[in-house]
Amino acid sequence: MANAVEPLINLNKKINEASQDNDFSRLLFLDTKRRALIQSLATDPDFVSDETSLTILKYTAEQNQKLVADITKRMTALTQVTGNKIRMLRSYRMAK
Secondary structure, three states, X not given: OHHHHHHHHHHHHHHHHHHHOOOHHHHHHXXXXXXXXXXXXXXXXXXXXXXXXXXXXXXXXXXXXXXXXHHHHHHHHHXXXXXXXXXXXXXXXXXX
């Protein structure tokens, strides 16, 4: 039944690419698709989980956890940079 999780493998690859590109909107879009796919697999009565599919699902969950932690760090850093730029602009305007 590895074919049933093949789209999940492809989505995981695309999510990793979007993460490396800092394309957060695409990342969110792909993650939403991945969640829907996992939910559809869970509710599909014809889906029979085997060792391969369970391994892929476990790997997906582990990678998702790491990705969330990484994105949280990067978004915090971007927020700090943005905040610093806003403060610089305010200071510049006040100095004029």
